[in-house]
Amino acid sequence: MKLHPDLVRKMLLEIEDLPYQEDYTLSAMYLLAIKNGYDDKAGVYTARKLSESGLVKGGFPDYLVIEELTFEGHMFLDSIRDESIWAQTKTLTSKFAGVSLDILKDVSTHLIKDYLKLN
Template sequence: MKLNHECVRKCLLVLEENIGVTNAVDSNKLINTLDYDKDEAFYALQKLSEEGFIIGGPTVLYTIGEAQKHCAPITGITWKGHEYLDTIRDDKIWKKAKSATSSLKSVSLSVMKDVASHFLTEYIKGNLM
């Protein structure tokens, strides 16, 4: 399955708004509220968890001949997740990063972060002059 970067970004933005020090987010409810295909949202959250961007989240449990989706609560965004989100948060920066990578067949999260970071740095430099 292809990772949807828009869905990844939206997941992190929604999680940031809804996770508190004492409250978690039900990953199944989150998947159902996002404006993406449920499998696509599940996959985005699963990859965010695997990459260490979030704590908790959905996993696939395999039994003999069968796979079952398991939606554990998401209890937080990690430092790494916040760093990524802070780089891609601004809509202008995000649009530029997406445009710069649109001709490529695939772009990893780290490459997207680097591209967005470049545009963010240039924007900051331009506003300091």
């Protein structure tokens, strides 16, 4: 199954918006995927990969909920949060068949630093 960066971003944004101590459920994962034009299984797959990557704290593989973003999850989301930065990041990386989440973070961070004249 393919990991969709747009779905990763949307899921992280939804998880961040959860009230404290409210879990991101299996049905929320399904709905987000379907609402954004993906197969419902893509939502669960994305959530599993976010858990494996350490971007979220959750009950995988024991039960299918996500509790919250980790510190690394917040840092990654902050690098891709801005719509304009995200659009530029996708444009720059679209030349390749695929790029890792780390590369997406590096590209978006570089764009932010350029904008702030920190490079």
